[in-house]
Amino acid sequence: MKYFSHLNTAVQLLQQYNGSLPFGSFIKQFFSQHKKYGSKDRKNISQLCYAFFRLGKALPTLPAEERILTGLFLCSAEPNELLQHLKPDWDSQTHLSLADKWRLISDTDAAAGLLAVFPWKDELSANMDHTSFCASFFTQPDLFLRLRPRHEAAVKSKLQQAGVPFREVSRHCLALPNASKIDTVIGTDREAVIQDxxxxxxxxxxxxxxxxxxxxxxxxxxxxxxxxxxxxxxxxxxxxxxxxxxxxxxxxxxxxxxxxxxxxxxxxxxxxxxxxxxxxxxxxxxxxxxxxxxxxxxxxxxxxxxxxxxxxxxxxxxxxxxxxxxxxxxxxxxxxxxxxxxxxxxxxxxxxxxxxxxxxxxxxxxxxxxxxxxxxxxxxxxxxxxxxxxxxxxxxxxxxxxxxxxxx
CATH class of the missing domain: 3.40.50.150 (Vaccinia Virus protein VP39)
Structure with a gap:
């Protein structure tokens, strides 16, 4: 099945990657050299690879395939086709809280397992919530726009007309789904700056x-x-x-x-x-x-x-x-x-x-x-x-x- 082929490709990529350059650049080079992968293939393989990394330093002894599927399960807030085909018993449990998911996948204490994702608690700046910070690695961050002066209304109007969903964080800040394509919708840097x-x-x-x-x-x-x-x-x-x-x-x-x-x-x-x-x-x-x-x-x-x-x-x-x-x-x-x-x-x-x-x-x-x-x-x-x-x-x-x- 293609989903298992995607999983095998993800494992091969992770074995070749050594962290010396951004993974986004690495996988882009791979796909440019292997034209057989369609857009859906590329999306699935990328998602599986990033699921592996999102476990951070936790569960280091798991085989690569299990680590990928574990990360994918922890990142999934709802059922998805990858889990449905690769781990169907977990696909029906994606609604669980992050703590309950940890209890399902591991015999270790759920809190301890989560905190192992980022193990350097004593090195953190004051006022950092270690638990919340570790949990954040299983959520894809948003894409944020800073609306430049006198362009606020125009940018919102253009996004609405193009059907690009967004939420207003403040008068000058919008949050969009991370994969949003806006280059052809607004004048980036002129009307709005992509800025966290x-x-x-x-x-x-x-x-x-x-x-x-x-x-x-x-x-x-x-x-x-x-x-x-x-x-x-x-x-x-x-x-x-x-x-x-x-x-x-x-x-x-x-x-x-x-x-x-x-x-x-x-x-x-x-x-x-x-x-x-x-x-x-x-x-x-x-x-x-x-x-x-x-x-x-x-x-x-x-x-x-x-x-x-x-x-x-x-x-x-x-x-x-x-x-x-x-x-x-x-x-x-x-x-x-x-x-x-x-x-x-x-x-x-x-x-x-x-x-x-x-x-x-x-x-x-x-x-x-x-x-x-x-x-x-x-x-x-x-x-x-x-x-x-x-x-x-x-x-x-x-x-x-x-x-x-x-x-x-």
Whole structure:
């Protein structure tokens, strides 16, 4: 039967894969080399492979076939054709709670089995719910859109006309099924940005900075806050620009900014140029820079705000890329933490007195979050104004950490 053929293909793929590149890229290469698989075949095989990874570190001794079917059962909220053909006795039990499913598949304690998915509880940031976080790996996250200013109504109308379902999380945020195809429906980056809900909430910290800058400008020259900020664009440096989502967010929140972006990779800046063009961002500066080794020598008067969305474990996003959870080596936590401290230390000299540092990670580990905050306070003499862990596991979203500092 084709379903067993799909299962066998999934096992073969998992045996060939070693975690060195995103699994999505790996399986795409496989299908491009093997044209015999139709769209339904590709969907089923991909689903089976990701079910394997979603078990994380739990049940490591299960044979690959059993691990795939176990993961598929735990991920299924309703009967489906894969389980119907591959494990029919489980297909009728998909309505059970996650805890009851664990009791059905294993003799071990249900709670202990679930918590084994992500076994590093002691490494978590404060306010993380370990149980809820582990459970989130069995749910496919949503696709989130951030509606750009003045395009809110148009985007919703276009989605409705195209029959694309969505739910309104807030005035500027929509949640869509993860597999939604929207590229031909709306102008991505121009009208709306594909950006996770928690990543969008970093905007709350930017608004905090904006309001603080307003107050400072008003206090210094006696003019109303909005007028004080309007007199001169805010100098903003996105020091780890990557895909540029934070830069576009900053542009929408601050409106008048003198933007500089940098990254260690030339290819990133090339892609960024195309994305900024679609987003209507044309007047900006860019350069290649490795802040892990070099301090950026900025000319006076320096930057009003530096955004450091630093390289990290990405652990807050692993429900989207569960292969990273499966292959993760906890020794990497210390390496990332050390790298983050170097980047911040090399970026700070470019921040003018009274300027703001926005520190961000998509990590759930305290060594990448709270411990770096402590380092910035104690070793770099910046004042912590606010820090927040944006937990997304209850909203089918990522988990991010953000902190705002001011240079004394």
């Amino acid at each position: 809900h928690s990543s969008q909430r970093i905007g709350e910290l930017m608004e905090f900075i904006r309001n603080s800058a307003f107050a400072k400008a008003s206090a210094s020259d006696g003019s109303p806050p909005a007028d004080a900020m309007a007199n001169k664009p805010l100098r903003v440096w996105d020091a780890c620009a990557a895909s540029g989502g934070k830069s576009i967010l900053a542009t929408d929140i601050f409106r008048r900014i003198d933007l500089t972006v940098s990254d260690v990779r030339q290819s990133i800046l090339v892609n960024l140029e195309k994305r900024f063009a679609a987003a209507g961002i044309r007047n900006y500066h860019s350069f290649i820079g490795d802040l892990s080794t070099t301090t950026y020598d900025d000319q006076e008067p320096g930057f009003d705000m530096i955004i450091t969305d630093v390289p990290c474990s990405g652990s807050g996003t692993w429900s989207r890329t569960p292969e990273q959870l499966y292959y993760f080596d906890p020794k990497k936590i210390d390496r990332y933490s050390a790298l983050q401290k170097k980047i911040i230390a090399h970026a700070i000299p470019a921040l003018k007195p009274g300027g703001f540092l926005l520190y961000c990670t998509c990590s759930v580990f305290k060594k990448e979050n709270e411990e770096v905050v402590q380092f910035i306070e104690e070793q770099l003499s910046l004042q912590l104004l606010q820090s927040t862990l944006f937990t997304g596991y209850e909203q089918k979203a990522d988990t991010l950490f953000g902190a705002v500092f001011q240079k004394k």
